[in-house]
Amino acid sequence: MNILLLLFAGFILGPAFLILALNFTRHNRVLRKRVELLITTFLISCACIAIFTTVGIVLSVLFESIRFFQAVPITDFLFGLEWSPQTAIRSDQVGSSGAFGAVPLFAGTFLITIIAMIIAVPLGLMSAIYLSEYATPMVRAFAKPLLEILAGIPTVVYGFFAALTVAPMIRRTADSLGFDVSSESALAAGVVMGIMILPFVSSLSDDVINSVPQAMRDGSYGLGATRSETIRKVILPAALPGIVGSFLLAVSRAIGETMIVVMAAGLAANLTANPFESVTTVTVQIVTLLVGDQEFDSPKTLAAFALGLVLFVITLILNVIALRVVRKYKEQYE
Amino acid sequence: MSTSRQLVQKTLGKRYARERRFRWYGALSILVGILFLGFLLVTTVSNGYKAFVQTYVQIDVDLSAAQFGGEITPESIAAANFDGIIKDSLRNAFPEVSGRTDRRALYGLVSNGAQYDLREMLLEDPSLAGGVTPVWLLADDEVDVFMKGRIDRNEPEANRRLKDNAIGWIDQWVDEGRVEKRFNEPFFTNGDSREPEQAGIFGAIMGSFFTIAVCMLLAFPIGVAAAIYLQEFAPKNRITDIIEVNINNLAAVPSIIFGLLGLAIFLNAFGLPRSVPLVGGMVLSLMTLPTIIISSRAALAAVPPSIREAALGVGASPIQTVLHHVLPLAMPGMLTGSIIGLAQALGETAPLLVIGMVAFIVDVPTSPLDPGTALPVQIYLWSDSPERAFVERTSAAIMVLLMFLVAINGFIVLLRKKLERRW
Structure with a gap:
């Protein structure tokens, strides 16, 4: 605790002290060099904190996961079809092993992500195209900030909206059509999540489309193509790698999104592809397993870290690929 | 008349129709986004006012x-x-x-x-x-x-x-x-309560305040220092390359993972208490750090090299050049980036759930070491309550949260207008 407070003071008061020291020693070359060395060390250590964070994430998630896999075989976890961790609260309990087959969670996450992408990709891409190719400066100045507001709304607000407004609306509509829809359907969470990542897709695609050189457009117009033909046949193919990169980033965000699914999707681990049924996701289970009083050594708590590891690895892979693709693409036209 | 011209003329109507349709799809997509935004705001206000x-x-x-x-x-x-x-x-x-x-x-x-x-x-x-x-x-x-x-x-x-x-x-x-x-004065002066008519958001606001304060006190100096090193001093080699890729990736890691980090390291390894804004702030500072570093680097990169050359030319050391001349000029940009990070941290919920800031706490926290909750977490907690009156309060708390965010973003716009200069 005290060490921590010292660390705190170090990071907050340290810079102020160093800057003052630099001023006091400005007439003394030797002393100033020493202060400058200190400053450089401070700067480097700050830059390393980002590395430490990643290492910390990997280590903490990995260690707890390894402990989990000692209790539950990794193959059971990755390929098991049944998920019911709630039974494994106490070790002396009957049937205390619980079931930790995570396939229903992966399927649920996948289903909701697909629904979100079905909403976000066409809407986001078309908005980006409209904003960069068609919109008058006035429309652009008006519509772009509005879409950005959508990106700035906290996800807990979306979650509340999904659970309180969108889910009952879908249920009512389906009821009047004669369907039976769960009140925590994957559809409600997916649709709202799609709207949440719409501005994300649109602003990334907008960037990408804008970096396609004007000469390519002019060439196409010169051959007599209409604007939409130019967009579809010239700009989109040219921008495709970048657009795919932005989609991957959006997928990674949808997979890692927590609050919307915690509030609007269910807890029951159903293995289904039906969007009207209730499914659960990796993030929902991490939150449910960790909220409330818990023993840190029970497999139930450790399971959350194993899920976290899967989540981290998958999003990391998506991010690395996406960032590399986007970077390569931008270099191509620079 | 040549045949190819006939061909073009024949298909022209179709092509124009397709052009119009395409354009419509674009406008429609934007409209859907904006309508959804309007719908969300209108339902929230009508539920909550x-x-x-x-x-x-x-x-x-x-x-x-x-x-x-x-x-x-x-x-x-x-x-x-x-x-x-x-x-x-x-x-x-x-x-x-x-x-x-x-x-x-x-x-x-x-x-x-x-x-x-x-x-x-x-x-x-x-x-x-x-x-x-x-x-x-x-x-x-x-x-x-x-x-x-x-x-x-x-x-x-x-x-x-x-x-x-x-x-x-x-x-x-x-x-x-x-x-x-x-x-409804109690709503703004009380802490949480099981009774909707006595429940207020003041406890959550104070919790958010301490969390954000800790977060910014840590993330701003560290982020700026890291950006200075990476942008101004770092040699171009593999290690700095790794740091850079690492920071970009960290910015895209799901926020709940940071919660797991906080739970495993701050709570279990360091033994810090659960549910306190101090830990919440530390977790959020790690989360906002990449945002601050990236925007601070952009701000430093925007300062023209002539400033550095002039300072070096009259005998300033590289450190003096950066701290005395480049940094003050880049500060407005850095502040803007940090405030964007602050707005992000203010709306963040998931990592706080994991480190236990979801407890039912009636007392208003008076320091970062008192157990507390945060405004978005309070919204989550109330949204789970069955009483009809809590729906109203949840929406009202959302309105307050959005109001804070609007104020912060307004401040950013103002800051940009006032301080940022173009070279």
Whole structure:
């Protein structure tokens, strides 16, 4: 605790002290060099904190996961079809092993992500195209900030909206059509999540489309193509790698999104592809397993870290690929 | 006429139609986004605006000296049974009510926090005591919901939580002018409560304040220092390359993973207490760090090299050049980036859930080491409550959160206009 407070003071008061020291020693070359060395060390250590964070994430998630896999075989976890961790609260309990087959969670996450992408990709891409190719400066100045507001709304607000407004609306509509829809359907969470990542897709695609050189457009117009033909046949193919990169980033965000699914999707681990049924996701289970009083050594708590590891690895892979693709693409036209 | 020209002419109408359709799809997509935004805001406001007023009922309370053991002193007031006093007064107001269930329904019209309000009132102004005094008391949440027109009196009695007899008493009070809606002060000054009419967001706001303060105190200096090193001093080699890729990836890691990090390292390895804003702030600072570093680097990169060359030319050391000349010029950009990070941290919920800031806490935190919750977490907690009155409060809390975000973003725009310069 005290060490921590010292660390705190170090990071907050340290810079102020160093800057003052630099001023006091400005007439003394030797002393100033020493202060400058200190400053450089401070700067480097700050830059390393980002590395430490990643290492910390990997280590903490990995260690707890390894402990989990000692209790539950990794193959059971990755390929098991049944998920019911709630039974494994106490070790002396009957049937205390619980079931930790995570396939229903992966399927649920996948289903909701697909629904979100079905909403976000066409809407986001078309908005980006409209904003960069068609919109008058006035429309652009008006519509772009509005879409950005959508990106700035906290996800807990979306979650509340999904659970309180969108889910009952879908249920009512389906009821009047004669369907039976769960009140925590994957559809409600997916649709709202799609709207949440719409501005994300649109602003990334907008960037990408804008970096396609004007000469390519002019060439196409010169051959007599209409604007939409130019967009579809010239700009989109040219921008495709970048657009795919932005989609991957959006997928990674949808997979890692927590609050919307915690509030609007269910807890029951159903293995289904039906969007009207209730499914659960990796993030929902991490939150449910960790909220409330818990023993840190029970497999139930450790399971959350194993899920976290899967989540981290998958999003990391998506991010690395996406960032590399986007970077390569931008270099191509620079 | 050549054949190819005929061909073009023949298909031209179709192509133009397709062009128009394509354009329409684009406009429509934007419209969908904006309509959704409007829909979200309108439902939130229409659900929540009524939470800013609260129903009070006026009751003739028997505050004669007998209730205080014969003598009215601060001590006797503090010791008096105000719950009993209010119940007596309610019975006096409706003497015809008898039977346990009916009486309990009658007592239920007034919030069970009203006794404490009444005590406060008397301690502040003892002259109120001494006889039968009309006093405005906080009504129960069911009465409040009814007065706001969210309970349909025509519905079958079994489906309502407020029964016919209670509605009868309320109607009588309304006729006598004893029911009033006032500005909902408790909502802005109280901590959380199980009773909707007593629940407020002040505890959550203070929790958010401490969390964000810790977050910014850590993330801003570290982020700026890291950006300075990476942008101005770092040699171009593999290690700095790794750091850079690492920072970009860290910015895209799901926020809940940072919660897991906080749980495993800050809570379990360092043994810090659960549910405190200090830990929340530390976790959020790691989360906002990449945002701050990336925007600070952009701000540093925007300072023209001529500034650096001039400073170096008159004999400043590289460190002096950066700290005395480049940094002040890049500061507005860095501040803007940090405030964007702050807005992000303010709306963040998931990592705080994992490190235990979801506990039910009534007391308003007074330091970063007191157990507390944060505004978005409070929204999550209330959204889970079954009472109808909490829906209203959740929406109102969302309005307050969005108001803060609007204020922060307005501040960013202002800062950009005022301070940022183009070279």
